[in-house]
Amino acid sequence: MTKRIVLCATLLIAPSLATAQDMDHSMPGMVMPAAPAKPVKAAKPPVKTKAHRHPAAADTATAHEAHSSAPAAMSMPGMAMPMAGNQGAASGTDLPAGNAPPPPAPTDHYGDRTFGSAAMAGPRAAFQDESGGQAFSQIMVNLAELQVGSSHPGYRWDGEGWFGGDINRFVVKSEGSGASANGVEDAEVQALYSRAIGPYFNLQAGVRQDIQPTPARTYATVGFEGLAPYWFEVGGALFLSTKGDLLGRLEGYYDQNITQRLILQPRVELNFAAQDVPENQIGAGLSNAELGLRLRYEISREFAPYIGVSWDRKVGRTADFSRIQGEDASSLNFVVGVRSWF
Secondary structure (H helix, E strand, C coil): HHHHHHHHHHHHHHHHHHHHCCCCCCCCCCCCCCCCCCCCCCCCCCCCCCCCCCHHHHHHHHHHHHCCCCCCCCCCCCCCCCCCCCCCCCCHHHHCCCCCHHHHHHCCHHHHHCCCCHHHHHHHHHHEEEEEECCCCEEEEEEEEEEEECCCCCEEEEEEEEECCCCCCEEEEEEEEECCEEEEEEEEEEEEEEEEECCEEEEEEEEEEEECCCCCCCCEEEEEEEEECCCEEEEEEEEEEEECCCCEEEEEEECCCCCCCCHHHHHHEEEEEEEEEHHHHHHHHHEEEEEEEEEEEEEECCEEEEEEEEEEEEEEHHHHHHHHCCCCEEEHHHHHEEEEEE
């Protein structure tokens, strides 16, 4: 009777032990190695148990044997165990050092990733041109005035025009003066290439052609113009003639707003020479200085009549040349004119 009871218990417990042996003993986040397949063993005959042994003892022994047959290698949480056959393969920082070129730096041209840089070059250029890259132009007449003073009534002009963009421009400048009795006494025209060298200054180079006085001179020109700190408009240039004469010029002015439309402008211009040029009545050193004070009223931003005074003084050898010609070395004039741009 006892043998029959043990045999029945064994048949009931065996399926449970097989299921427990196949259970996954890994923790969450653990990757278990693939266990090699085991050959199927022949079923063993039921274990004969002595009559005095309790059925529970047989159950405990069989469960311990099933647990001990589970794989011994177990990974910790968060660890990836290598698969069989891949052990020893280098990855990540274990790779050997190389000399492969770096990947290209990312750009803001996102469309190039889809359509390619060649296909996007045309649309990008059109977009930049329509969004501020266009060519502009302006004509500025700084001075256009009549002068009445100690000498004969006269006139004076100073202006420039340019065409181009924010970086590169073509500039034409002209200035001169004359007397009502004698006509144009001095006049010049400059054709310059202007290149921005910063947010506030342009470097300029080109040619200058003197129309008066005679004999006329042609000069190679290099200079600058821009906006100095505290809103001073400044400019300067060097002129080298085909005869080897070297001249220089510095000028500047400042717009002081009295109201939004009434503006007072002090102005200064200095001319220099490296040597005497007797045929043009120019002496070495500081040849002449012009100081002016003009008050303008802007009827519109593009059109502003003004009144003021201008003092012109010839210095050194230049003054001597003027006295020889019977002219005054200095003159003080009342001026009235207009400043305009478009």
